[in-house]
Amino acid sequence: MTTTNRVDAEGRATIKGIICDILEIDAEDMTDTSRFKEDHEADSMGAIEILSQLERAFGVDIDQAELARMVNLEGVVTVIDEALLAKAA
Amino acid sequence: MYDNDQRPARRVVITGLGTVSSIGLGVTAFLDGLRSGRSGVKPITAFDTTGFAHANGCEVTGFDPAEWIHRVDATELGRATQFSVAAARMAVADAGLTPEELRARRALVSVGTTDAESRDLDALVDVELREGPERLPATVVRRAQAGRLSTGIVRELALTDVEALTLPTACAAGNYAIGSGFDAIRGGEVEVALCGGADAVCRKTFAGFYRLGTIAPEVCQPFDKDRKGILTGEGAGILLMESLETARARGARIYAEVLGYGLNCDAHHPVAPDQDSLARCMRIAHRNAGVKPQDIDFISAHGTGTRANDVTEAGAIRQVFDAPPPTVSIKSMIGHSMGAASALASAACALALTEGFIPPTVNHHETDPECGLDCVPNVARSTELNVVQNNALAFAGNNAVLILGRHREAQ
Amino acid sequence: MSPLVLSAWSAVSPYGVGAEPFARGITAGRCAVGPLDPATHPGPFDRGGVVPDFSARTHVGKKGTRTMDRVTALAVAAVGQLLESCDGGPVRQPEETALVLGTGSGSVQSIMDFTRDSFAGERPYHVDPARFPNAVMNRAAGQSAIWHRIKGPNTTVAGGWLTGLLALSYAARLHRGGHCARVLCGAAEEYSEQRAWLEWHGRSAAERATPLGEGGAVFLLEPAEAAREAGHPALARLLTTRFRAYGAESEVRAALAACVRDALKTTGVAPGDVRLVAPLGAGGESAALEEAGVGDALGAADPRWIRCRPLLGDTSAAATSLQLAAVLAAAGADGLAPGEAALVTGVERDGTVGCALLAGA
Numbered sequence A: 001m002t003t004t005n006r007v008d009a010e011g012r013a014t015i016k017g018i019i020c021d022i023l024e025i026d027a028e029d030m031t032d033t034s035r036f037k038e039d040h041e042a043d044s045m046g047a048i049e050i051l052s053q054l055e056r057a058f059g060v061d062i063d064q065a066e067l068a069r070m071v072n073l074e075g076v077v078t079v080i081d082e083a084l085l086a087k088a089a
Numbered sequence B: 001m002y003d004n005d006q007r008p009a010r011r012v013v014i015t016g017l018g019t020v021s022s023i024g025l026g027v028t029a030f031l032d033g034l035r036s037g038r039s040g041v042k043p044i045t046a047f048d049t050t051g052f053a054h055a056n057g058c059e060v061t062g063f064d065p066a067e068w069i070h071r072v073d074a075t076e077l078g079r080a081t082q083f084s085v086a087a088a089r090m091a092v093a094d095a096g097l098t099p100e101e102l103r104a105r106r107a108l109v110s111v112g113t114t115d116a117e118s119r120d121l122d123a124l125v126d127v128e129l130r131e132g133p134e135r136l137p138a139t140v141v142r143r144a145q146a147g148r149l150s151t152g153i154v155r156e157l158a159l160t161d162v163e164a165l166t167l168p169t170a171c172a173a174g175n176y177a178i179g180s181g182f183d184a185i186r187g188g189e190v191e192v193a194l195c196g197g198a199d200a201v202c203r204k205t206f207a208g209f210y211r212l213g214t215i216a217p218e219v220c221q222p223f224d225k226d227r228k229g230i231l232t233g234e235g236a237g238i239l240l241m242e243s244l245e246t247a248r249a250r251g252a253r254i255y256a257e258v259l260g261y262g263l264n265c266d267a268h269h270p271v272a273p274d275q276d277s278l279a280r281c282m283r284i285a286h287r288n289a290g291v292k293p294q295d296i297d298f299i300s301a302h303g304t305g306t307r308a309n310d311v312t313e314a315g316a317i318r319q320v321f322d323a324p325p326p327t328v329s330i331k332s333m334i335g336h337s338m339g340a341a342s343a344l345a346s347a348a349c350a351l352a353l354t355e356g357f358i359p360p361t362v363n364h365h366e367t368d369p370e371c372g373l374d375c376v377p378n379v380a381r382s383t384e385l386n387v388v389q390n391n392a393l394a395f396a397g398n399n400a401v402l403i404l405g406r407h408r409e410a411q
Numbered sequence C: 001m002s003p004l005v006l007s008a009w010s011a012v013s014p015y016g017v018g019a020e021p022f023a024r025g026i027t028a029g030r031c032a033v034g035p036l037d038p039a040t041h042p043g044p045f046d047r048g049g050v051v052p053d054f055s056a057r058t059h060v061g062k063k064g065t066r067t068m069d070r071v072t073a074l075a076v077a078a079v080g081q082l083l084e085s086c087d088g089g090p091v092r093q094p095e096e097t098a099l100v101l102g103t104g105s106g107s108v109q110s111i112m113d114f115t116r117d118s119f120a121g122e123r124p125y126h127v128d129p130a131r132f133p134n135a136v137m138n139r140a141a142g143q144s145a146i147w148h149r150i151k152g153p154n155t156t157v158a159g160g161w162l163t164g165l166l167a168l169s170y171a172a173r174l175h176r177g178g179h180c181a182r183v184l185c186g187a188a189e190e191y192s193e194q195r196a197w198l199e200w201h202g203r204s205a206a207e208r209a210t211p212l213g214e215g216g217a218v219f220l221l222e223p224a225e226a227a228r229e230a231g232h233p234a235l236a237r238l239l240t241t242r243f244r245a246y247g248a249e250s251e252v253r254a255a256l257a258a259c260v261r262d263a264l265k266t267t268g269v270a271p272g273d274v275r276l277v278a279p280l281g282a283g284g285e286s287a288a289l290e291e292a293g294v295g296d297a298l299g300a301a302d303p304r305w306i307r308c309r310p311l312l313g314d315t316s317a318a319a320t321s322l323q324l325a326a327v328l329a330a331a332g333a334d335g336l337a338p339g340e341a342a343l344v345t346g347v348e349r350d351g352t353v354g355c356a357l358l359a360g361a
Helices: A009-023 A036-040 A044-058 A064-068 A073-088 B027-036 B079-094 B099-103 B118-131 B138-143 B148-157 B170-186 B203-211 B244-249 B275-289 B307-320 B338-355 C019-028 C070-085 C108-120 C139-148 C160-176 C193-202 C224-230 C249-267 C286-298 C316-331
Strands: B012-021 B107-112 B162-167 B192-199 B235-243 B256-265 B298-300 B387-394 B398-405 C004-013 C047-049 C097-102 C154-157 C182-189 C215-223 C236-245 C274-278 C341-348 C352-359
Touching: A009 A036, A009 A044, A009 A073, A036 A044, A044 A064, A044 A073, B012 B027, B012 B079, B012 B170, B012 B244, B012 B338, B027 B338, B079 B118, B079 B148, B079 B192, B079 B235, B099 B148, B107 B148, B107 B170, B107 B338, B118 B138, B118 B203, B118 C108, B138 C193, B148 B162, B148 C236, B162 B170, B162 C154, B162 C160, B162 C352, B170 B192, B170 B235, B170 B256, B170 B338, B170 B387, B170 B398, B170 C160, B192 B338, B203 C108, B235 B244, B235 B338, B256 B275, B256 B338, B256 C154, B275 B307, B275 B387, B275 B398, B298 B338, B307 B387, B338 B387, B338 B398, C004 C019, C004 C070, C004 C224, C004 C316, C019 C316, C070 C139, C070 C182, C070 C215, C097 C139, C097 C160, C097 C316, C108 C193, C139 C154, C154 C160, C160 C182, C160 C215, C160 C236, C160 C316, C160 C341, C160 C352, C182 C316, C215 C224, C215 C316, C236 C249, C236 C316, C249 C286, C249 C341, C249 C352, C274 C286, C274 C316, C286 C341, C316 C341, C316 C352
Parallel strands: B107 B162, B107 B192, B298 B387, C097 C154, C097 C182, C274 C341
Antiparallel strands: B012 B235, B012 B256, B162 C236, B192 B235, B256 B398, B387 B398, C004 C215, C004 C236, C182 C215, C236 C352, C341 C352
16 A cells, blocks of 8 residues: 555545446445456456546556556556656656 | 359459568568568658657658559648559459459458548648638548548449448558458459558557557567567558459469458457456467367468457467467557558568468567567568467457468369 | 349438438438537538537436447447347347448547557557557447447448448448358447548539538348348348449549440340439539439439439548438338338549339339
């Protein structure tokens, strides 16, 4: 878990909204740790779509290698955090 | 030109080849490129690549439409149609048919494509963004039609008794088009068929594959353990096909016989291939062609060089073949020319049968054990061939497998 | 081999979703072209024939349609309607069923939107990956197969106004080649702002008044024997398709006449047996030349003419498929009567003409 949380509550809600929209699920069905692929039937296209939409929403660049960590909401928030940090640096 | 008449099935042969590719214009240059393992890769010039971290591709260079296109005003044709028309001209000349002889025969022209004139559509978007949709140039709008890929050939060759078919079945479209020509001649519907595929490099398709993370930064390395993806390419391959009887009657040189083909659809995922379904398509093709797996001397794979394609395709091949034959990808040399890909690969297979060699898979360092195929690394292999298989896969799980055989005149 | 028959059909058209509203509208000769709301349909046309209240969400489903574009939804819906009308029979052996679908250049709206994102975004790769397949021309056919689990050959056909006739020709050839037991065959076209602008710029000034239409029609093509076994009515036998090319527009009449004569001659149909003709009726001189060409071939015969274009607008790639649907609509539930023939014709501005000849089974 990252401590320098640059994704605030609003950002977290934005991320969750984007992901739920892509996976066509209700927000209440997704927890911080429910897994996109195993629990929400995401495929590889869904994963790239999530990455792509988050890049545009947050104005960051995310390497596709990060997909390995973007398996649940917590993982995505961490990756966005780091990307925002990198951008600010 | 369907009708219900029952005629004895005819044997179908390829007697002319037209190739526009990043490793050479015309069949001689193409053959030389295949034999020597030439690579067509270079930085993309078709559009402004600023902002992409890498943008190599396999573009056709030194193409002057005026050299090939005589009757039709080339400015009325988009780049893909120019390639298609030029390749058709080459194929007719290569077959030793005069335009008059060609016109006297009932014909099918079928051309496959992924993007048709999307390069023009890209340009029109640019105009819209700068000047608004009221300002689109009519000439570009009119030529940006998929149907032009086949009707362009009809106009250039002044054919009249002809069916002009464009098959935009994406990256397997070349095999679809050749298959339809095969059926049309076999069934006696037409006496000659000009079939293949054409595409031009465009921003839309590059951006799409780039976004999917499937564009290789430098080179295309099918079946290599370090493969990083595709390189978008362009070109056209057109085959002139006719019945064995007419070819014999005019003493034509026969490159190869078309033995059959198979089509199916995964009906599963928009972009991810399905191994079982692809295996089924190969079996369908074998049955249609009347061959067995052990008859296949080499496979020209779809072999795009992405992680997913190559491992899935190799898996499907191992499912069908107890001992897989050499399996190569000419995309290592000419990139992924989209709708032209399987047409150019068919031309390569026809040349391989005639000349007795297997084209190499270049840029190869170490075969991915997950693929586990003999991909004829880097250097062409001389060998006698009898039957070869050409695989093609497309988005939406549209699979097409073509089987060609060496033609031998009975003694 | 048992002859191929058309044994079921569906349409999604400016009359609504389904074969019934289409049949009612065509039979009544009711014009489905109406004013376009510039807020929802911006572009150069103020009138058009759009499928009323149609959307992927309402007519295909809530799930899995988030990124589905309009032409794909029209195709998926038309195929769905067809399958429903024959109780899903054709997909009980999904590997034996082919789907051959005609489109223009796919969805020009999807293709050009995708490029627009690349030009206008902060980065040139800021495009929506989930919409990339929409920007490839086999999307409508491919997604229809995925949606309805149709696993036989899946082919996309393009040929301007002749698309529907070419799809029919290709489909019959595919069947004859032994690649499938039956074919679902047709075409679809969407109304979009982008298509409207391209059509407007592509046309001559004289043709610009013709409003655009949209829709799709899909047919079940199978051997007569199989139709009988499945309990499908043989609505019409597909006797032949024929195509020719012309140079100057002045040659349209002769080219189409030759095409129709050849079709009649090879199938042994007398001109007088042709009771229904559904021409394309494209703008400018072309419509008159087309009808004259058919008239030359039919001589003294006096068929009933079904003119779709004034009723539906210019439906581009879907036009000749909708004409074929109009013939079947006119023929009624029992199809064409024995001894009765029908003709669907088209003239493409790219220099080609074509026809399909049908007869009572």
